[in-house]
Amino acid sequence: MTRLVEVRTRVLKQNDTVARRLRSRFEDAGVSVASLVSSPGAGKTALLERTLTELIGDFRVAALVGDLATDNDAKRLARSGAPIRQITTGTVCHLEAAMIEEAIADWLLEELDFLFIENVGNLVCPATFDLGEARRVVLCAATEGEDKPLKYPTIFNTADAAVITKIDLAQAVEFDAAAMHRNIQAVRPGMTVLEVSTKTGQHFSDWLQWLTSQAAEH
Amino acid sequence: MTRLVEVRTRVLKQNDTVARRLRSRFEDAGVSVASLVSSPGAGKTALLERTLTELIGDFRVAALVGDLATDNDAKRLARSGAPIRQITTGTVCHLEAAMIEEAIADWLLEELDFLFIENVGNLVCPATFDLGEARRVVLCAATEGEDKPLKYPTIFNTADAAVITKIDLAQAVEFDAAAMHRNIQAVRPGMTVLEVSTKTGQHFSDWLQWLTSQAAEH
Numbered sequence: 001m002t003r004l005v006e007v008r009t010r011v012l013k014q015n016d017t018v019a020r021r022l023r024s025r026f027e028d029a030g031v032s033v034a035s036l037v038s039s040p041g042a043g044k045t046a047l048l049e050r051t052l053t054e055l056i057g058d059f060r061v062a063a064l065v066g067d068l069a070t071d072n073d074a075k076r077l078a079r080s081g082a083p084i085r086q087i088t089t090g091t092v093c094h095l096e097a098a099m100i101e102e103a104i105a106d107w108l109l110e111e112l113d114f115l116f117i118e119n120v121g122n123l124v125c126p127a128t129f130d131l132g133e134a135r136r137v138v139l140c141a142a143t144e145g146e147d148k149p150l151k152y153p154t155i156f157n158t159a160d161a162a163v164i165t166k167i168d169l170a171q172a173v174e175f176d177a178a179a180m181h182r183n184i185q186a187v188r189p190g191m192t193v194l195e196v197s198t199k200t201g202q203h204f205s206d207w208l209q210w211l212t213s214q215a216a217e218h
Numbered sequence: 219m220t221r222l223v224e225v226r227t228r229v230l231k232q233n234d235t236v237a238r239r240l241r242s243r244f245e246d247a248g249v250s251v252a253s254l255v256s257s258p259g260a261g262k263t264a265l266l267e268r269t270l271t272e273l274i275g276d277f278r279v280a281a282l283v284g285d286l287a288t289d290n291d292a293k294r295l296a297r298s299g300a301p302i303r304q305i306t307t308g309t310v311c312h313l314e315a316a317m318i319e320e321a322i323a324d325w326l327l328e329e330l331d332f333l334f335i336e337n338v339g340n341l342v343c344p345a346t347f348d349l350g351e352a353r354r355v356v357l358c359a360a361t362e363g364e365d366k367p368l369k370y371p372t373i374f375n376t377a378d379a380a381v382i383t384k385i386d387l388a389q390a391v392e393f394d395a396a397a398m399h400r401n402i403q404a405v406r407p408g409m410t411v412l413e414v415s416t417k418t419g420q421h422f423s424d425w426l427q428w429l430t431s432q433a434a435e436h
Contacts, residue, residue, distance in 0.1 A: 121257065123339065124343070125343065140259075145259050148258055172390050
Protein backbone atom coordinates (compact mmCIF):
# COMPACT_ATOMS: atom_id res chain seq x y z
CA MET A 1 0.00 0.00 0.00
CA THR A 2 2.81 2.41 0.90
CA ARG A 3 4.44 1.77 -2.43
CA LEU A 4 1.22 2.46 -4.32
CA VAL A 5 0.77 5.77 -2.52
CA GLU A 6 4.38 6.67 -3.38
CA VAL A 7 3.89 5.91 -7.06
CA ARG A 8 0.60 7.79 -7.11
CA THR A 9 2.27 10.82 -5.54
CA ARG A 10 4.99 10.69 -8.16
CA VAL A 11 2.46 10.49 -11.02
CA LEU A 12 0.60 13.49 -9.63
CA LYS A 13 3.86 15.42 -9.27
CA GLN A 14 4.77 14.72 -12.90
CA ASN A 15 1.28 15.81 -13.95
CA ASP A 16 1.60 19.03 -11.98
CA THR A 17 4.88 19.86 -13.69
CA VAL A 18 3.31 19.50 -17.13
CA ALA A 19 0.18 21.39 -15.98
CA ARG A 20 2.30 24.32 -14.78
CA ARG A 21 4.08 24.43 -18.14
CA LEU A 22 0.73 24.40 -19.95
CA ARG A 23 -0.71 27.14 -17.73
CA SER A 24 2.25 29.42 -18.58
CA ARG A 25 1.83 28.74 -22.29
CA PHE A 26 -1.92 29.47 -22.12
CA GLU A 27 -1.31 32.71 -20.22
CA ASP A 28 1.46 33.84 -22.58
CA ALA A 29 -0.76 33.15 -25.57
CA GLY A 30 -3.70 35.00 -24.01
CA VAL A 31 -6.08 32.07 -24.47
CA SER A 32 -8.80 31.52 -21.86
CA VAL A 33 -8.92 27.83 -21.00
CA ALA A 34 -11.90 26.21 -19.27
CA SER A 35 -12.33 22.52 -18.55
CA LEU A 36 -15.66 20.75 -18.09
CA VAL A 37 -16.08 17.84 -15.68
CA SER A 38 -19.22 15.87 -14.81
CA SER A 39 -20.86 12.45 -14.58
CA PRO A 40 -21.37 10.64 -17.87
CA GLY A 41 -24.47 12.03 -19.57
CA ALA A 42 -24.74 15.31 -17.64
CA GLY A 43 -24.66 17.21 -20.91
CA LYS A 44 -21.03 18.38 -21.32
CA THR A 45 -20.94 17.82 -25.07
CA ALA A 46 -24.36 19.37 -25.68
CA LEU A 47 -23.42 22.45 -23.63
CA LEU A 48 -20.09 22.71 -25.38
CA GLU A 49 -21.58 22.34 -28.86
CA ARG A 50 -24.00 25.19 -28.21
CA THR A 51 -21.27 27.28 -26.55
CA LEU A 52 -18.93 26.91 -29.53
CA THR A 53 -21.73 27.68 -31.98
CA GLU A 54 -22.75 30.81 -30.08
CA LEU A 55 -19.22 32.12 -29.51
CA ILE A 56 -17.70 31.38 -32.89
CA GLY A 57 -19.10 34.53 -34.54
CA ASP A 58 -17.24 36.78 -32.10
CA PHE A 59 -14.33 34.72 -30.81
CA ARG A 60 -11.72 32.24 -31.98
CA VAL A 61 -12.69 29.03 -30.20
CA ALA A 62 -11.42 25.44 -30.11
CA ALA A 63 -11.97 22.33 -28.01
CA LEU A 64 -10.36 19.10 -26.88
CA VAL A 65 -12.63 16.25 -25.87
CA GLY A 66 -11.73 13.16 -23.85
CA ASP A 67 -13.45 9.78 -23.97
CA LEU A 68 -12.42 6.21 -23.23
CA ALA A 69 -13.60 5.18 -26.69
CA THR A 70 -15.13 6.58 -29.91
CA ASP A 71 -14.66 9.96 -31.57
CA ASN A 72 -18.41 10.63 -31.62
CA ASP A 73 -18.09 13.74 -29.47
CA ALA A 74 -15.40 15.27 -31.66
CA LYS A 75 -17.64 14.74 -34.69
CA ARG A 76 -20.58 16.36 -32.89
CA LEU A 77 -18.50 19.36 -31.79
CA ALA A 78 -16.91 19.80 -35.22
CA ARG A 79 -20.36 20.75 -36.57
CA SER A 80 -19.84 24.10 -34.84
CA GLY A 81 -17.02 24.85 -37.25
CA ALA A 82 -14.42 25.12 -34.47
CA PRO A 83 -11.15 23.13 -34.50
CA ILE A 84 -11.70 20.02 -32.36
CA ARG A 85 -9.41 17.19 -31.25
CA GLN A 86 -10.56 13.96 -29.69
CA ILE A 87 -8.37 12.42 -26.96
CA THR A 88 -9.10 8.71 -26.63
CA THR A 89 -7.92 7.46 -23.24
CA GLY A 90 -8.54 3.71 -23.62
CA THR A 91 -9.06 2.55 -20.04
CA VAL A 92 -7.80 5.71 -18.34
CA CYS A 93 -10.62 7.30 -16.36
CA HIS A 94 -9.50 10.94 -16.61
CA LEU A 95 -7.47 13.33 -18.77
CA GLU A 96 -3.87 14.14 -17.79
CA ALA A 97 -1.84 17.24 -18.56
CA ALA A 98 0.50 15.31 -20.86
CA MET A 99 -2.46 14.27 -23.03
CA ILE A 100 -3.42 17.94 -23.42
CA GLU A 101 0.15 18.92 -24.27
CA GLU A 102 0.33 16.26 -26.95
CA ALA A 103 -3.09 17.12 -28.41
CA ILE A 104 -2.25 20.81 -28.88
CA ALA A 105 1.35 20.24 -30.01
CA ASP A 106 0.78 21.72 -33.49
CA TRP A 107 -1.82 24.33 -32.57
CA LEU A 108 -0.97 28.03 -32.51
CA LEU A 109 -2.43 29.06 -29.17
CA GLU A 110 -1.98 32.74 -30.00
CA GLU A 111 -4.70 32.36 -32.61
CA LEU A 112 -7.31 31.33 -30.01
CA ASP A 113 -9.47 33.30 -27.57
CA PHE A 114 -11.09 30.29 -25.88
CA LEU A 115 -9.98 26.70 -25.51
CA PHE A 116 -12.39 24.23 -23.92
CA ILE A 117 -11.35 20.86 -22.52
CA GLU A 118 -14.12 18.30 -22.02
CA ASN A 119 -12.94 15.65 -19.57
CA VAL A 120 -13.97 11.97 -19.46
CA GLY A 121 -17.38 11.58 -17.78
CA ASN A 122 -16.38 10.85 -14.20
CA LEU A 123 -17.21 12.75 -11.03
CA VAL A 124 -14.26 11.35 -9.06
CA CYS A 125 -10.90 10.83 -10.74
CA PRO A 126 -10.52 14.01 -12.85
CA ALA A 127 -10.53 16.00 -9.58
CA THR A 128 -6.86 15.36 -8.81
CA PHE A 129 -5.41 16.04 -12.26
CA ASP A 130 -4.58 19.66 -13.02
CA LEU A 131 -4.76 20.26 -16.80
CA GLY A 132 -3.35 23.78 -16.73
CA GLU A 133 -6.84 25.20 -17.22
CA ALA A 134 -7.58 28.68 -15.82
CA ARG A 135 -11.07 27.58 -14.79
CA ARG A 136 -12.68 24.26 -14.05
CA VAL A 137 -16.44 23.99 -14.37
CA VAL A 138 -18.37 21.10 -12.83
CA LEU A 139 -21.67 20.24 -14.49
CA CYS A 140 -24.44 18.41 -12.67
CA ALA A 141 -27.79 17.63 -14.30
CA ALA A 142 -31.04 18.35 -12.45
CA THR A 143 -31.88 14.70 -13.20
CA GLU A 144 -28.93 13.46 -11.10
CA GLY A 145 -30.36 14.65 -7.79
CA GLU A 146 -29.45 17.29 -5.24
CA ASP A 147 -27.10 15.14 -3.14
CA LYS A 148 -24.21 14.96 -5.62
CA PRO A 149 -22.10 17.80 -4.11
CA LEU A 150 -22.15 16.07 -0.71
CA LYS A 151 -21.31 12.67 -2.18
CA TYR A 152 -18.58 13.87 -4.57
CA PRO A 153 -17.11 16.79 -2.61
CA THR A 154 -13.59 16.72 -4.05
CA ILE A 155 -14.59 17.54 -7.60
CA PHE A 156 -16.84 20.38 -6.44
CA ASN A 157 -14.00 21.64 -4.27
CA THR A 158 -11.53 21.79 -7.16
CA ALA A 159 -13.97 23.58 -9.51
CA ASP A 160 -14.41 27.33 -9.96
CA ALA A 161 -18.06 27.24 -10.96
CA ALA A 162 -20.95 24.79 -11.04
CA VAL A 163 -23.48 24.59 -13.84
CA ILE A 164 -26.76 22.82 -13.15
CA THR A 165 -27.83 21.44 -16.53
CA LYS A 166 -31.12 20.08 -17.92
CA ILE A 167 -33.20 22.48 -15.85
CA ASP A 168 -36.00 22.05 -18.42
CA LEU A 169 -36.49 18.66 -16.71
CA ALA A 170 -36.45 20.10 -13.16
CA GLN A 171 -40.19 19.84 -12.67
CA ALA A 172 -40.48 16.34 -14.14
CA VAL A 173 -37.89 15.03 -11.66
CA GLU A 174 -39.09 17.22 -8.76
CA PHE A 175 -35.64 18.82 -8.56
CA ASP A 176 -35.14 20.75 -5.34
CA ALA A 177 -33.02 23.68 -6.53
CA ALA A 178 -32.75 25.21 -3.05
CA ALA A 179 -31.33 21.97 -1.64
CA MET A 180 -28.85 21.74 -4.51
CA HIS A 181 -27.61 25.29 -3.93
CA ARG A 182 -27.38 24.64 -0.19
CA ASN A 183 -25.36 21.45 -0.78
CA ILE A 184 -22.97 23.18 -3.19
CA GLN A 185 -22.39 26.05 -0.78
CA ALA A 186 -21.83 23.57 2.08
CA VAL A 187 -19.00 21.96 0.11
CA ARG A 188 -17.59 25.08 -1.53
CA PRO A 189 -18.81 28.32 0.08
CA GLY A 190 -19.13 31.24 -2.32
CA MET A 191 -19.02 29.12 -5.47
CA THR A 192 -20.62 30.58 -8.60
CA VAL A 193 -23.61 28.46 -9.58
CA LEU A 194 -25.52 28.75 -12.84
CA GLU A 195 -28.68 26.94 -13.93
CA VAL A 196 -29.10 26.34 -17.65
CA SER A 197 -30.99 24.34 -20.21
CA THR A 198 -28.92 23.74 -23.30
CA LYS A 199 -32.00 22.33 -25.02
CA THR A 200 -34.36 25.27 -24.51
CA GLY A 201 -31.64 27.91 -24.12
CA GLN A 202 -33.00 28.99 -20.73
CA HIS A 203 -30.35 31.08 -18.91
CA PHE A 204 -27.77 30.03 -21.51
CA SER A 205 -26.77 33.66 -21.95
CA ASP A 206 -25.77 33.74 -18.23
CA TRP A 207 -23.27 30.99 -18.95
CA LEU A 208 -21.84 32.78 -22.00
CA GLN A 209 -21.63 36.00 -20.02
CA TRP A 210 -19.78 34.25 -17.19
CA LEU A 211 -17.29 32.81 -19.69
CA THR A 212 -16.59 36.12 -21.39
CA SER A 213 -16.34 38.04 -18.10
CA GLN A 214 -13.85 35.48 -16.81
CA ALA A 215 -11.80 35.80 -19.98
CA ALA A 216 -11.83 39.61 -19.68
CA GLU A 217 -10.54 39.41 -16.07
CA HIS A 218 -7.65 37.39 -17.34
CA MET B 219 5.10 4.35 -16.27
CA THR B 220 6.27 0.73 -16.24
CA ARG B 221 6.47 0.77 -12.47
CA LEU B 222 2.92 2.16 -12.19
CA VAL B 223 1.57 -0.59 -14.43
CA GLU B 224 3.40 -3.18 -12.31
CA VAL B 225 1.93 -1.84 -9.09
CA ARG B 226 -1.52 -1.64 -10.64
CA THR B 227 -1.28 -5.25 -11.78
CA ARG B 228 -0.26 -6.29 -8.27
CA VAL B 229 -3.20 -4.43 -6.70
CA LEU B 230 -5.61 -6.09 -9.13
CA LYS B 231 -4.10 -9.51 -8.36
CA GLN B 232 -4.54 -8.95 -4.62
CA ASN B 233 -8.12 -7.86 -5.24
CA ASP B 234 -8.82 -10.97 -7.32
CA THR B 235 -7.55 -13.21 -4.54
CA VAL B 236 -9.91 -11.64 -2.02
CA ALA B 237 -12.77 -11.67 -4.56
CA ARG B 238 -12.29 -15.39 -5.18
CA ARG B 239 -12.42 -16.02 -1.44
CA LEU B 240 -15.61 -13.97 -1.16
CA ARG B 241 -17.25 -15.76 -4.09
CA SER B 242 -16.64 -19.14 -2.44
CA ARG B 243 -18.09 -17.89 0.84
CA PHE B 244 -21.17 -16.50 -0.93
CA GLU B 245 -21.71 -19.77 -2.81
CA ASP B 246 -21.23 -21.91 0.29
CA ALA B 247 -23.71 -19.75 2.19
CA GLY B 248 -26.25 -19.91 -0.66
CA VAL B 249 -26.60 -16.13 -0.84
CA SER B 250 -27.24 -14.54 -4.23
CA VAL B 251 -24.98 -11.51 -4.58
CA ALA B 252 -25.61 -8.77 -7.15
CA SER B 253 -23.64 -5.55 -7.50
CA LEU B 254 -24.95 -2.35 -9.06
CA VAL B 255 -22.72 0.01 -11.03
CA SER B 256 -23.61 3.25 -12.84
CA SER B 257 -22.88 6.93 -13.27
CA PRO B 258 -23.63 9.15 -10.28
CA GLY B 259 -27.35 9.87 -10.19
CA ALA B 260 -28.53 7.04 -12.47
CA GLY B 261 -30.83 5.81 -9.71
CA LYS B 262 -28.96 2.95 -8.03
CA THR B 263 -30.12 3.83 -4.52
CA ALA B 264 -33.73 4.45 -5.56
CA LEU B 265 -33.86 1.13 -7.43
CA LEU B 266 -32.25 -0.67 -4.52
CA GLU B 267 -34.57 0.88 -1.93
CA ARG B 268 -37.63 -0.28 -3.87
CA THR B 269 -36.06 -3.69 -4.53
CA LEU B 270 -35.35 -4.28 -0.84
CA THR B 271 -38.84 -3.10 0.14
CA GLU B 272 -40.49 -5.40 -2.40
CA LEU B 273 -38.35 -8.46 -1.65
CA ILE B 274 -38.23 -8.24 2.13
CA GLY B 275 -41.63 -9.91 2.63
CA ASP B 276 -40.48 -13.10 0.92
CA PHE B 277 -36.70 -13.10 1.18
CA ARG B 278 -33.92 -12.29 3.63
CA VAL B 279 -32.16 -9.32 2.04
CA ALA B 280 -29.26 -7.02 2.93
CA ALA B 281 -27.14 -4.40 1.21
CA LEU B 282 -23.74 -2.70 1.26
CA VAL B 283 -23.47 0.75 -0.21
CA GLY B 284 -20.32 2.59 -1.28
CA ASP B 285 -19.82 6.34 -1.41
CA LEU B 286 -16.83 8.67 -1.21
CA ALA B 287 -18.56 10.61 1.56
CA THR B 288 -21.76 10.66 3.67
CA ASP B 289 -23.91 7.80 4.93
CA ASN B 290 -27.06 9.28 3.34
CA ASP B 291 -27.62 6.24 1.14
CA ALA B 292 -27.36 3.78 4.02
CA LYS B 293 -29.96 5.81 5.91
CA ARG B 294 -32.26 5.82 2.88
CA LEU B 295 -31.91 2.08 2.34
CA ALA B 296 -32.38 1.29 6.03
CA ARG B 297 -35.98 2.53 5.72
CA SER B 298 -36.68 -0.77 3.94
CA GLY B 299 -36.00 -2.62 7.19
CA ALA B 300 -33.10 -4.59 5.68
CA PRO B 301 -29.64 -4.70 7.31
CA ILE B 302 -27.48 -2.08 5.55
CA ARG B 303 -23.82 -1.11 5.85
CA GLN B 304 -22.28 2.03 4.38
CA ILE B 305 -18.73 1.78 3.01
CA THR B 306 -17.14 5.22 2.88
CA THR B 307 -14.20 5.20 0.48
CA GLY B 308 -12.78 8.71 1.04
CA THR B 309 -11.08 9.50 -2.24
CA VAL B 310 -11.17 5.97 -3.69
CA CYS B 311 -13.30 5.93 -6.83
CA HIS B 312 -14.54 2.32 -6.61
CA LEU B 313 -15.21 -0.49 -4.14
CA GLU B 314 -12.60 -3.22 -3.67
CA ALA B 315 -13.09 -6.81 -2.54
CA ALA B 316 -11.25 -6.17 0.75
CA MET B 317 -13.76 -3.44 1.63
CA ILE B 318 -16.61 -5.92 1.11
CA GLU B 319 -14.85 -8.56 3.20
CA GLU B 320 -14.38 -6.11 6.05
CA ALA B 321 -17.96 -4.80 5.87
CA ILE B 322 -19.51 -8.26 6.16
CA ALA B 323 -17.03 -9.60 8.73
CA ASP B 324 -19.65 -10.08 11.44
CA TRP B 325 -22.62 -10.97 9.20
CA LEU B 326 -23.95 -14.52 9.04
CA LEU B 327 -24.21 -15.00 5.29
CA GLU B 328 -26.21 -18.23 5.73
CA GLU B 329 -29.07 -16.11 7.04
CA LEU B 330 -29.36 -14.16 3.77
CA ASP B 331 -31.03 -14.94 0.43
CA PHE B 332 -29.91 -11.77 -1.38
CA LEU B 333 -27.00 -9.43 -0.79
CA PHE B 334 -26.80 -6.27 -2.90
CA ILE B 335 -23.66 -4.19 -3.30
CA GLU B 336 -24.10 -0.64 -4.55
CA ASN B 337 -20.81 0.63 -5.95
CA VAL B 338 -19.55 4.23 -5.99
CA GLY B 339 -21.16 6.18 -8.85
CA ASN B 340 -18.56 5.80 -11.58
CA LEU B 341 -18.91 4.27 -15.03
CA VAL B 342 -15.18 3.60 -15.43
CA CYS B 343 -13.11 2.43 -12.47
CA PRO B 344 -15.40 -0.16 -10.83
CA ALA B 345 -15.15 -2.22 -14.04
CA THR B 346 -11.78 -3.74 -13.16
CA PHE B 347 -12.49 -4.66 -9.53
CA ASP B 348 -14.14 -8.03 -8.97
CA LEU B 349 -16.13 -7.96 -5.71
CA GLY B 350 -16.95 -11.66 -5.65
CA GLU B 351 -20.50 -10.92 -6.81
CA ALA B 352 -22.35 -13.58 -8.83
CA ARG B 353 -23.90 -10.94 -11.03
CA ARG B 354 -23.00 -7.39 -11.93
CA VAL B 355 -25.76 -5.09 -13.14
CA VAL B 356 -24.99 -1.84 -14.95
CA LEU B 357 -27.63 0.88 -14.69
CA CYS B 358 -27.96 3.67 -17.22
CA ALA B 359 -30.66 6.32 -17.02
CA ALA B 360 -32.68 7.24 -20.10
CA THR B 361 -31.66 10.83 -19.31
CA GLU B 362 -27.95 10.00 -19.84
CA GLY B 363 -28.30 9.37 -23.58
CA GLU B 364 -28.01 6.36 -25.85
CA ASP B 365 -24.26 6.62 -26.50
CA LYS B 366 -23.04 5.52 -23.07
CA PRO B 367 -22.39 1.82 -23.92
CA LEU B 368 -20.12 2.87 -26.80
CA LYS B 369 -18.26 5.42 -24.70
CA TYR B 370 -17.87 3.25 -21.57
CA PRO B 371 -17.57 -0.21 -23.12
CA THR B 372 -15.53 -1.88 -20.37
CA ILE B 373 -18.15 -1.56 -17.67
CA PHE B 374 -20.86 -2.86 -20.01
CA ASN B 375 -18.56 -5.72 -20.97
CA THR B 376 -18.00 -6.81 -17.38
CA ALA B 377 -21.72 -6.69 -16.47
CA ASP B 378 -24.26 -9.52 -16.72
CA ALA B 379 -27.31 -7.34 -17.30
CA ALA B 380 -28.14 -3.73 -18.09
CA VAL B 381 -31.06 -1.85 -16.57
CA ILE B 382 -32.23 1.30 -18.31
CA THR B 383 -33.66 3.45 -15.51
CA LYS B 384 -35.92 6.53 -15.42
CA ILE B 385 -37.91 5.40 -18.46
CA ASP B 386 -40.77 7.58 -17.21
CA LEU B 387 -38.60 10.46 -18.53
CA ALA B 388 -37.91 8.79 -21.90
CA GLN B 389 -40.32 10.95 -23.84
CA ALA B 390 -39.25 14.22 -22.19
CA VAL B 391 -35.62 13.60 -23.20
CA GLU B 392 -36.50 12.06 -26.59
CA PHE B 393 -34.75 8.85 -25.57
CA ASP B 394 -34.10 6.56 -28.54
CA ALA B 395 -34.59 3.12 -26.96
CA ALA B 396 -33.81 1.27 -30.19
CA ALA B 397 -30.43 3.02 -30.47
CA MET B 398 -29.65 2.24 -26.82
CA HIS B 399 -30.42 -1.46 -27.29
CA ARG B 400 -28.37 -1.51 -30.49
CA ASN B 401 -25.41 0.12 -28.74
CA ILE B 402 -25.56 -2.30 -25.80
CA GLN B 403 -25.69 -5.31 -28.13
CA ALA B 404 -22.78 -3.91 -30.16
CA VAL B 405 -20.62 -3.83 -27.02
CA ARG B 406 -21.94 -7.00 -25.36
CA PRO B 407 -23.94 -9.20 -27.73
CA GLY B 408 -26.71 -11.18 -26.06
CA MET B 409 -26.78 -9.07 -22.90
CA THR B 410 -30.03 -9.04 -20.91
CA VAL B 411 -31.50 -5.53 -20.97
CA LEU B 412 -34.40 -4.34 -18.85
CA GLU B 413 -36.17 -0.99 -18.91
CA VAL B 414 -37.70 0.20 -15.65
CA SER B 415 -39.04 3.20 -13.86
CA THR B 416 -38.46 2.98 -10.13
CA LYS B 417 -40.67 6.02 -9.66
CA THR B 418 -43.79 4.78 -11.46
CA GLY B 419 -43.04 1.07 -11.03
CA GLN B 420 -43.24 0.47 -14.79
CA HIS B 421 -41.68 -2.92 -15.62
CA PHE B 422 -40.26 -3.10 -12.09
CA SER B 423 -41.67 -6.63 -11.76
CA ASP B 424 -39.45 -7.69 -14.71
CA TRP B 425 -36.41 -6.66 -12.69
CA LEU B 426 -37.57 -8.54 -9.58
CA GLN B 427 -38.34 -11.58 -11.69
CA TRP B 428 -34.89 -11.47 -13.28
CA LEU B 429 -33.29 -11.30 -9.81
CA THR B 430 -35.25 -14.23 -8.42
CA SER B 431 -34.76 -16.36 -11.54
CA GLN B 432 -31.01 -15.74 -11.35
CA ALA B 433 -30.98 -16.71 -7.68
CA ALA B 434 -32.91 -19.93 -8.48
CA GLU B 435 -30.38 -20.89 -11.18
CA HIS B 436 -27.67 -20.60 -8.62
